[in-house]
Amino acid sequence: MCGLCGVLAGADHWSDTAAVPQGSTPSQMHQLRTRIANRVLAHYGLKLTDAPGGLTLRSATGQSALVPHLGTLWTAADRIGRKPLDPLDTELLEALTRAEV
Amino acid sequence: MLPVNLITGFLGSGKTTLLKGLLASPELGNSAVLVNEFGEVGLDHHLLERLDDATVLLQSGCLCCTIRGDLSDAIRDLYDRRERGIVPPFDRLVIETTGLADPAPIVATLMNDPIIRHHFRLSNIVTVVDAKNGHSTLREYEESRKQVAVADRIVISKTDIAAPEEVARLNAQVSLLNHTAIRLESSSGSLSATELMASDVYDPMGKSEEVRRWLAAEEHRLQEEEPAHDHDVNRHGMDIVASCLTLDEPLAWPAFAIWLTMLLNRHGQDILRLKGLLNIAGVATPVVIHGVQHTIHAPSHLDAWPDGLARTQIVLITRGLERANLQASLEAFNRAATRG
Numbered sequence: 001m002c003g004l005c006g007v008l009a010g011a012d013h014w015s016d017t018a019a020v021p022q023g024s025t026p027s028q029m030h031q032l033r034t035r036i037a038n039r040v041l042a043h044y045g046l047k048l049t050d051a052p053g054g055l056t057l058r059s060a061t062g063q064s065a066l067v068p069h070l071g072t073l074w075t076a077a078d079r080i081g082r083k084p085l086d087p088l089d090t091e092l093l094e095a096l097t098r099a100e101v
Numbered sequence: 102m103l104p105v106n107l108i109t110g111f112l113g114s115g116k117t118t119l120l121k122g123l124l125a126s127p128e129l130g131n132s133a134v135l136v137n138e139f140g141e142v143g144l145d146h147h148l149l150e151r152l153d154d155a156t157v158l159l160q161s162g163c164l165c166c167t168i169r170g171d172l173s174d175a176i177r178d179l180y181d182r183r184e185r186g187i188v189p190p191f192d193r194l195v196i197e198t199t200g201l202a203d204p205a206p207i208v209a210t211l212m213n214d215p216i217i218r219h220h221f222r223l224s225n226i227v228t229v230v231d232a233k234n235g236h237s238t239l240r241e242y243e244e245s246r247k248q249v250a251v252a253d254r255i256v257i258s259k260t261d262i263a264a265p266e267e268v269a270r271l272n273a274q275v276s277l278l279n280h281t282a283i284r285l286e287s288s289s290g291s292l293s294a295t296e297l298m299a300s301d302v303y304d305p306m307g308k309s310e311e312v313r314r315w316l317a318a319e320e321h322r323l324q325e326e327e328p329a330h331d332h333d334v335n336r337h338g339m340d341i342v343a344s345c346l347t348l349d350e351p352l353a354w355p356a357f358a359i360w361l362t363m364l365l366n367r368h369g370q371d372i373l374r375l376k377g378l379l380n381i382a383g384v385a386t387p388v389v390i391h392g393v394q395h396t397i398h399a400p401s402h403l404d405a406w407p408d409g410l411a412r413t414q415i416v417l418i419t420r421g422l423e424r425a426n427l428q429a430s431l432e433a434f435n436r437a438a439t440r441g
Contacts, residue, residue: 021382032355
């Protein structure tokens with residue numbers, strides 16, 4: 001069970017419930033989700049892979065964690081990453097902006 | 102799904118008096134009621150039960166996501182007896198909290214308990230604030246400010262024994278903490294049960310009206326706000342403020358989901374309430390999102406844009422977080438989705 005969101009592993013998470021945009025498939029949406037997450041995670045030396053069994057998070061030092069959904073991703077990232085992940089971190093936002101150009 | 106109304110408010114604010122008045126109305130005659138303690142105001146209701154205070158702290162969980170074991174057991178037991186015909190088939194559950202209760206774990210229990218969430222839905226949070234003492238209570242007690250911040254309906258009670266200027270001052274103070282909640286004044290506990298407890302954002306019949314009301318409240322706040330006060334988070338001695346994030350370009354759902362889950366993981370305890378109308382890329386109809394601290398309701402769709410304008414608006418009630426930083430972060434995450 002996720003300590004923060006209290007959701008049982010494998011249970012629906014709110015982030016999986018919005019409508020899929022017209023012209024996209026759920027699989028394409030998952031790929032886009034993984035791509036965006038990796039742009040964020042790269043700043044912290046982490047990488048997410050979307051496999052048929054679920055999401056796997058890996059650190060540069062070889063640590064890994066299975067994550068059933070986005071609700072559990074960030075606690076796992078905090079655990080195996082090199083520093084706490086914060087979406088208000090100005091260095092992260094600068095890195096996301098730099099990568100755009 | 103059976104609707105659940107949460108009645109909260111500081112010690113002596115008049116929660117039980119309000120509840121007593123509401124239970125006398127025919128609309129709530131078929132409700133079950135859970136209370137933490139049998140107080141001085143006698144409640145006379147055929148389905149009234151007491152909660153014992155026991156909480157279960159999830160391993161590595163934070164306090165606002167604590168599953169309240171007592172509440173979970175009481176609701177499961179009540180539902181089981183309803184299904185077996187031991188208690189009448191109630192059509193609503195009303196929970197009255199203690200004066201010092203943090204509403205967030207109660208919401209978390211309703212939303213996250215694997216059994217309860219399939220049979221019950223949070224209808225709304227009603228917070229009672231006493232017109233005579235509310236001003237000082239809000240200044241002095243974090244619990245009281247939080248109860249107001251998470252509310253959907255705020256009842257200003259005891260207006261008959263407070264001076265008009267005390268009522269006006271309290272209204273202004275409450276509005277700063279939470280401008281999107283409907284505010285009602287009460288002198289004797291007699292208020293419309295329908296207005297207080299029905300018509301909520303989780304009700305398919307009422308959600309469109311509820312969203313329209315938030316947007317109107319936000320528009321009003323922007324008109325009233327004095328620019329000099331914009332970032333003074335400590336004004337009036339309060340660190341909880343309401344703000345609104347907006348985005349004119351469509352929002353990529355995966356980017357939003359990543360941003361919000363990451364934000365709640367790091368700052369969830371300081372995001373007391375979140376209400377949003379989202380313009381999701383590739384989706385024609387608006388998506389409504391709603392949350393209390395770390396707990397987010399499943400998003401739902403409206404049939405049309407309330408004001409005809411397709412744009413994202415997220416109202417946040419936060420503690421110690423700057424609107425500009427949140428806005429910059431949301432924009433950066435959304436832009437990260439538009440790159441190939």
